[in-house]
Amino acid sequence: MDPAEFWATGDYAVVGDLWAQPGRDLAASLSVEGRDVVDLATGTGVTAIAAAAHGARSVVGVDVTPELLREATRRADEAGVHITWLTADFLSVPLPNGCADLVTSTFGIVFAADPDTALAEARRLTRPGGQIVFTSWSAAGLFGKIRQALASFFPEAPAPWHETADDIRAVAGRDAQVTEESFVMTVESPEQFVSQLEQHSAPVVLGAASLGPVWPQARERLLDTVRAVGDHTGDGFQLPVGYLRTTLTTTTDEPHPTTG
């Protein structure tokens, strides 16, 4: 299945809003003011819109899924910010070399089947002295735990390269700065959260479909993991969610490939 068809499954806007905080935090913490930003795998535009709202000089949001870019466009209009949306694969982005001071990707390029090409493309887009900043779910955080709990049901799934600092550095280079971050996700209850994933999160919808009659067993394990990580409070069920933020700084003498 191609990535656009994959990510158009379910309704990413519903679940993506549950974990929008990292994108907003990233834009708020990076001094984006006056910088040219390219947000890869922008989805509904959470990070791109936050970057524009924080005064970026220009923002381009790139995604392969037209349905998600339509929602991103609606949200940017609602927020009153200008963003250029580009339907494209992050492995081959139709933008010139060195067009960005900052290339961001929240839980985006880490889904690349070919991370070397995705990172090379991000580097190509970044000006000398600029930065690439991306986030990924960590092994120790909620989504890493969910993946591990369900791993035996999906023996063919490739091992993730983005769940630990060592694995990220093995792909992105020893100079990659990797920091542990977290936010609190509030949902109604573990059951309601798992139902939302089951209805709207593409990896879960498609994973459940592939398991067929075995899914209820996997679902029980998913539910147990969610229950074990979170706590009931007066405001609902609170889940601390750990993730990693990786920063790569392009050096002034880094050569750009000639493509693009």
Ligand SMILES: C[S@@+](CC[C@H](N)C(=O)[O-])C[C@H]1O[C@@H](n2cnc3c(N)ncnc32)[C@H](O)[C@@H]1O
């Ligand atoms: C988990 S979502 C993250 C979206 C957004 N960055 C966020 O923080 O909510 C993953 C996104 O990656 C996009 N995507 C996956 N493969 C892609 C590819 N090869 N090229 C461009 N976008 C891709 C999907 O369409 C989806 O919007």
